[in-house]
Amino acid sequence: MSAVLIENVHKSFGDLEVLKGVSLSVEAGQVVAIIGRSGSGKSTLLRCVNGLEAIQSGRISVAGHAMSQDAKALRELRKDVGIVFQSYNLFPHITVGENIMLAPRIAKGLDPADVKKRATLVLEQVGLLEKFDAYPDNLSGGQQQRVAIARSLAMQPKVMLFDEVTSALDPELTGEVLTVMENLAKDGMTMLLVTHEMSFARKVADITVFMHQGKIWEHGPSQSLFTNPQTQELKAFLGASLH
Amino acid sequence: MNSFGWPEFFFILRSAGWTLLLTAVAFLIGGALGAALAIMRLSANRVLSGFASGYILTIQSIPVLMVLFMSYYGLSLFGIRLPAFFAASLSLSIYVSAYLAEIWRGSIESVPFQQWEASSSLALTKGQQYRYVILPQAVRIALPPTVGFLVQLVKNTSIVSVVGFVELSRAGALVNQATFLPFQVFSVVAAIYFVICFPLSRLSRHLEKVMNVGRSH
Numbered sequence: 001m002s003a004v005l006i007e008n009v010h011k012s013f014g015d016l017e018v019l020k021g022v023s024l025s026v027e028a029g030q031v032v033a034i035i036g037r038s039g040s041g042k043s044t045l046l047r048c049v050n051g052l053e054a055i056q057s058g059r060i061s062v063a064g065h066a067m068s069q070d071a072k073a074l075r076e077l078r079k080d081v082g083i084v085f086q087s088y089n090l091f092p093h094i095t096v097g098e099n100i101m102l103a104p105r106i107a108k109g110l111d112p113a114d115v116k117k118r119a120t121l122v123l124e125q126v127g128l129l130e131k132f133d134a135y136p137d138n139l140s141g142g143q144q145q146r147v148a149i150a151r152s153l154a155m156q157p158k159v160m161l162f163d164e165v166t167s168a169l170d171p172e173l174t175g176e177v178l179t180v181m182e183n184l185a186k187d188g189m190t191m192l193l194v195t196h197e198m199s200f201a202r203k204v205a206d207i208t209v210f211m212h213q214g215k216i217w218e219h220g221p222s223q224s225l226f227t228n229p230q231t232q233e234l235k236a237f238l239g240a241s242l243h
Numbered sequence: 244m245n246s247f248g249w250p251e252f253f254f255i256l257r258s259a260g261w262t263l264l265l266t267a268v269a270f271l272i273g274g275a276l277g278a279a280l281a282i283m284r285l286s287a288n289r290v291l292s293g294f295a296s297g298y299i300l301t302i303q304s305i306p307v308l309m310v311l312f313m314s315y316y317g318l319s320l321f322g323i324r325l326p327a328f329f330a331a332s333l334s335l336s337i338y339v340s341a342y343l344a345e346i347w348r349g350s351i352e353s354v355p356f357q358q359w360e361a362s363s364s365l366a367l368t369k370g371q372q373y374r375y376v377i378l379p380q381a382v383r384i385a386l387p388p389t390v391g392f393l394v395q396l397v398k399n400t401s402i403v404s405v406v407g408f409v410e411l412s413r414a415g416a417l418v419n420q421a422t423f424l425p426f427q428v429f430s431v432v433a434a435i436y437f438v439i440c441f442p443l444s445r446l447s448r449h450l451e452k453v454m455n456v457g458r459s460h
Binding site: 050052071075076078079081082083085087089090091092093094102103106107108151152155 | 357358360361362363364365366367368369371375376379380383
């Protein structure tokens with residue numbers, strides 16, 4: 001069974017149709033990168049996968065949960081799906097440790113002692129254990145993003161979504177975040193990511209999907225997609241992004 | 244004719260206690276109502292948000308004096324005779340609720356929407372989002388305007404003197420009628436208002452700083 005199954009999804013914002021019948025499946029343990037120009041619908045697609053955007057038609061199921069707009073069902077789905085945003089979105093009024101422990105304790109109702117252990121573990125995983133008691137504003141962008149990843153991991157998700165997570169970072173800080181993601185991929189995490197980091201997609205993603213004008217224009221194993229693009233649009237896109 | 248001596252002074256001072264009590268009651272009851280209205284106003288439920296915005300608009304569009312007259316004189320037509328303090332507290336609470344609801348709605352809305360997205364993505368319920376993520380941040384934003392409004396409220400309680408309730412302003416007026424020393428009497432009254440309001444303004448600034456501890460720059 002697919003970890004993520006997207007079938008013929010349509011999504012419009014008013015008159016503007018941003019997803020025009022998108023189908024995609026991600027197997028457990030697979031890393032799938034979505035690339036494309038801004039406005040191609042790639043971020044919208046990702047946000048549909050955890051229900052941040054409602055779809056008009058089609059079907060989505062994630063980690064065995066069918067997508068629905070019912071609040072309770074959506075929460076159950078989200079317990080199994082982590083998302084990391086471009087702008088980190090840490091909670092600024094509480095410490096790094098509290099950011100990580102909040103949802104496992106409140107949403108999942110886990111034992112505080114276990115949650116604390118888990119928080120230390122995930123912070124160690126992203127290499128920021130010493131920042132447990134720091135406030136988000138005192139961290140660099142790269143560190144904040146690693147904490148955001150740790151915060152999602154603490155929920156022990158079955159699928160992780162990454163929405164252009166390095167786009168807001170200075171070039172010298174993207175490396176530390178990408179390294180964390182690469183390690184996650186090696187550990188077998190199922191990952192769906194929207195990215196502008198072509199070399200990362202090529203190296204880490206099993207499958208790369210090229211979106212164009214609200215559709216999946218071309219997709220396949222990353223190596224062949226990057227070395228041997230079939231469509232004019234992908235050739236043009238890859239050519240442009242080399243510069 | 245009486246002179247303006249210690250007995251008159253203490254009469255005014257005691258009446259300041261009523262002003263404070265009235266302020267406290269109106270702020271607490273109005274604040275509780277206002278918080279509920281703010282959240283109703285932001286609710287996706289059209290009935291709730293429609294009711295809240297109708298209430299807020301109505302109350303903000305009529306003088307608090309009219310609310311006071313309606314609760315004090317209006318209800319007496321139906322045989323409901325509210326004691327002056329009760330009518331005064333009720334009217335001021337209604338007034339406070341409409342204004343605080345708007346101040347607090349604005350504060351809640353100033354929390355970036357990404358905070359809602361991040362917390363809902365972590366499977367928090369709406370109530371949990373408010374409780375753990377949104378409100379703690381909104382409170383920081385709300386504190387200075389709320390205390391600013393409290394200062395206004397202290398001064399606006401003087402309006403209830405028109406239904407015969409003796410608070411600070413009314414006490415000053417009574418003493419003035421007996422002594423004909425308006426300058427001395429009202430200087431004392433004004434000074435007492437100042438003594439109440441000035442520390443409140445200072446408190447607001449202090450709280451602003453305290454609430455910001457832990458957040459750099």
